[in-house]
Amino acid sequence: MTVILKGQKMLIGGKWIGRHEVIEVRDPQDNSLLDTVPAATKEDMLHCIEEAKEGAKIAAAMSVHERIKVINGAADYIEENQEKYALIISKEGSKTIREARKEAARCIQTLRISAEEARRINGETLSFDQMSGGENRVGYYYRFPIGIIAAITPFNDPLNLVAHKVGPAIATGNAIIVKPATVTPLSALLLAEAFSHAGLPPKVLSVITGHGREIGDVLVTHPAIRMISFTGGLEAGEEIVRKAGLKKISMELGSNSPVIVLEDADLKDAVESSVSGSFWAAGQNCLGVQRIYIQESIMEQFQKDFILRTEQYCVGDKQSLETDMGPLITEKEAIRVEKMVDEAIAKGAKLLTGGERNGAFYSPTVLTNVPDSSRIAKEEIFGPVVLLYPVEDLNDAIAKSNSVDYGLQAGIFTKNIDAAHQAIDQLDVGGIMINDSSDYRIDAMPFGGVKKSGLGREGIKFAIQEMTEPKVVCFKLSAR
Numbered sequence: 001m002t003v004i005l006k007g008q009k010m011l012i013g014g015k016w017i018g019r020h021e022v023i024e025v026r027d028p029q030d031n032s033l034l035d036t037v038p039a040a041t042k043e044d045m046l047h048c049i050e051e052a053k054e055g056a057k058i059a060a061a062m063s064v065h066e067r068i069k070v071i072n073g074a075a076d077y078i079e080e081n082q083e084k085y086a087l088i089i090s091k092e093g094s095k096t097i098r099e100a101r102k103e104a105a106r107c108i109q110t111l112r113i114s115a116e117e118a119r120r121i122n123g124e125t126l127s128f129d130q131m132s133g134g135e136n137r138v139g140y141y142y143r144f145p146i147g148i149i150a151a152i153t154p155f156n157d158p159l160n161l162v163a164h165k166v167g168p169a170i171a172t173g174n175a176i177i178v179k180p181a182t183v184t185p186l187s188a189l190l191l192a193e194a195f196s197h198a199g200l201p202p203k204v205l206s207v208i209t210g211h212g213r214e215i216g217d218v219l220v221t222h223p224a225i226r227m228i229s230f231t232g233g234l235e236a237g238e239e240i241v242r243k244a245g246l247k248k249i250s251m252e253l254g255s256n257s258p259v260i261v262l263e264d265a266d267l268k269d270a271v272e273s274s275v276s277g278s279f280w281a282a283g284q285n286c287l288g289v290q291r292i293y294i295q296e297s298i299m300e301q302f303q304k305d306f307i308l309r310t311e312q313y314c315v316g317d318k319q320s321l322e323t324d325m326g327p328l329i330t331e332k333e334a335i336r337v338e339k340m341v342d343e344a345i346a347k348g349a350k351l352l353t354g355g356e357r358n359g360a361f362y363s364p365t366v367l368t369n370v371p372d373s374s375r376i377a378k379e380e381i382f383g384p385v386v387l388l389y390p391v392e393d394l395n396d397a398i399a400k401s402n403s404v405d406y407g408l409q410a411g412i413f414t415k416n417i418d419a420a421h422q423a424i425d426q427l428d429v430g431g432i433m434i435n436d437s438s439d440y441r442i443d444a445m446p447f448g449g450v451k452k453s454g455l456g457r458e459g460i461k462f463a464i465q466e467m468t469e470p471k472v473v474c475f476k477l478s479a480r
Contacts, residue, residue, distance in 0.1 A: 008037045008185075010209045011192045012044065013051025014202020019044075023209060025186055027091050028327045028360045029318055034091055037185045040210030045218040048177055048206050052148045053224055055175035055203030060145050062201070067171055068115045073198025074191075075111035078104065085190055089159055092184045094282045096323045107160040107191070110443045113460045114167030121172060121464060128474055139474035145173035146248065146469055147226040150219050152179050152240075154231050155329050156284045158187035164443070165229045166191060166205060168463035178207045179219060183329055185209045212236075220244050227467060231286075234380070234452055250456035250466050252448055254286045254380045255408030257438035258401035260423065261302060262394060263295040265413035269435065271305045274386075277411070277437030279313055279364045282328050283337075283384035287409050287439040290380070291387050293397040299390040306366065306388065307353050313364045327360035328383060334362045337383035341365060344374040352388070378404050394419050402428045408449035409438040430457075 009016040019038035027034055040048075062070075078085055082104050090100035121143050128137035151165035162178055169176035180188035185207075192207040208215065220228060220243050227248040230240055237253045259277070261270045277289035294302045318326035328334045338357045344367060345351055354365030365385040370377050377387065391397040401410060409431040412423045420434050430449040433440045441447060448457040456466050 008035050008189055008209075010038045010040060011189070011196070011205065011207045012048045013055070013206060014196075017044075023182055023185070023211070025092055025183070028094060028183075028329050028331075031331075031360075035186060037189070037209040040208050040215050042215060042218050044210070045208060045215040046222075048208050049148070049219070049222050049224050051203045052175040052177055052206060055201075055205070056145070056147045058201045059170065059175050059204045060173045062173055064118055064121075067118045067173065070195065070198045070200045071111050071115040071118065071167060071170055074194040074200070075108045075115070077194040077197045078111070078191075079108050082108070085159060085187070088186050088190055090318050090326075092186050093155055093158055094284055094318075094326050094329050096318045096320075096326050098321060098323075099281055103157060103160050106443060107163045110160055110163040110460065111167050113444050114163075114171045117168070117460050117464055118171035120461075121468065123470065126472070126474075136477045136479055137474055138477065139472065141470045141472045143172075143468035144471050146467060147174060148224055149174050149176045149227045149229060149467060150179070150225045151176055152216075152219075152228065152230045152232065153181060153188065155181035155184040156281055156286075158184035159191060160443075161231055162188045162191050164458050164460070164463065166195070168460050168467055170195075170200065170204065171460075172464050172467045174467055175204050176206075177219065177225075178205070179212075179215065180207065180209065182209075182211060217243060229458075229463075229466075237454070248466065250448075250458065250463070251454040252286060252408075252458060253452060253454045254382065255406040255438075255449060255453050256290045256378065256380050256404045257287060257406075257409055257411075258291045258293060258397075258427075259289050259411040259437050260391075260394070260397040260401065260413070261292060261294045261298070262397075262412070262414040262416065262419060263297045264415045265298075266415075266435070267298065267302060267305065270413040271302065271309055273411075273413075273437040275306065275309045275313070277439030278386040279310075279325050279384045280439060282325050282362070284329060284333075284382050285439060287441060288382075289386055289411070289437050289439055291377075291389065291401070293389050293391045293400055295397075296390045296392060299388075303352070303368070303388055310353055310364045310366055315361060315363060325364065325384065328362055329360070331360040333383070334360045337362050337381060337385060340374075340376045340379075340381060340383075341367065341385060344370050344376045347371045347374050349374065349376075354384070380406065394422060398423060398426045402426075405452045406449065407451040408453040409433065409441075411437040411440075430454075
């Protein structure tokens with residue numbers, strides 16, 4: 001199946017708008033031109049925000065059943081056109097068609113959960129008479145929408161991560177402006193198409209395409225924006241925090257995720273799960289396995305099995321059902337990964353397999369003996385590279401797992417319940433997967449990290465908390 005697209009438009013205030021200046025969207029596999037999207041200007045963004053001010057009033061006035069109907073309608077539309085969505089995800093990004101189909105399916109689930117949670121945005125009664133002087137007072141609190149949310153989204157999950165911001169925003173009665181990644185804007189525009197088809201009132205949702213240097217600061221700094229929901233890199237996140245001013249901020253900033261494999265682990269399962277966790281979406285995954293700490297007694301066997309399974313990984317055409325891994329998002333990113341690996345090898349790391357680049361493709365790569373002084377040991381690789389380390393015991397593994405500035409998720413393989421609970425208690429992360437790799441998530445769970453991995457939590461119910469505020473109501477009654 002071939003899709004030929006000609007000049008997409010962006011959605012601003014309910015209107016699909018084109019511009020003479022455009023951004024090319026290319027397939028990273030062969031650099032072929034897929035489509036173009038408008039290159040929005042500062043004036044476009046200012047207009048978008050003005051429209052969103054009206055959209056916030058419209059969204060807040062929507063009844064809960066109307067919100068539920070619209071969100072479910074968007075999910076229905078995507079489900080009816082699921083293969084179209086999967087194909088665009090795969091074409092404009094790094095994912096194989098099998099990976100893209102899973103993302104499209106998850107997007108549908110994310111929206112369904114958002115519709116369900118819309119009916120559960122509840123408050124509770126408060127006992128004002130718990131304090132002296134509070135007699136004859138009764139009341140409660142409820143949650144209200146905060147206004148306009150700015151969503152800045154990444155390339156690696158170009159549909160579902162946008163849905164994770166749009167679904168809760170609409171469920172809570174907010175307006176939302178989405179600024180998708182420049183290299184993968186088509187999926188976000190398709191999501192907007194689904195909501196338009198479902199009858200979302202104009203001005204509630206805008207998807208504006210453009211270069212961050214042109215429109216990013218306008219969106220981030222504008223006082224009408226009450227919350228920024230950002231998923232992306234650490235440096236960009238820190239820059240947003242410096243510029244944003246007084247508004248709510250939710251950020252997922254990536255990681256350098258560890259997995260621990262103890263000697264009592266199911267070795268086959270640990271290898272299979274960790275290989276998948278390392279190389280899913282060409283390693284461009286915030287939850288991706290980057291460091292594996294293996295107890296010394298099983299290090300040799302684990303390493304042998306891990307390399308064998310890695311070398312079976314099929315790299316190639318994203319549209320082939322036989323392919324396990326496609327290219328990185330751009331050749332520039334592949335070169336960046338290549339340089340990080342080469343630097344580690346120059347400092348004494350041992351290359352066990354991989355380490356080869358062909359354009360935007362970089363082979364699944366395994367390193368050992370990686371010195372702590374190398375960038376790849378401490379920073380997020382965001383590519384198909386994993387580091388193997390022997391450790392003496394669980395204490396050693398936990399200490400080394402916690403030695404970096406990130407803390408999103410971790411995994412541990414063990415049959416020992418005490419060891420599992422020690423890891424749960426002592427690993428400095430936002431989530432820990434027992435007998436699974438760090439690369440596991442469901443869309444309903446709280447998702448986020450500690451340290452430099454971010455601020456706040458996503459996951460529909462938890463994003464809803466971030467996107468609303470409690471309002472207290474107290475009635476002073478006549479004396480009884």
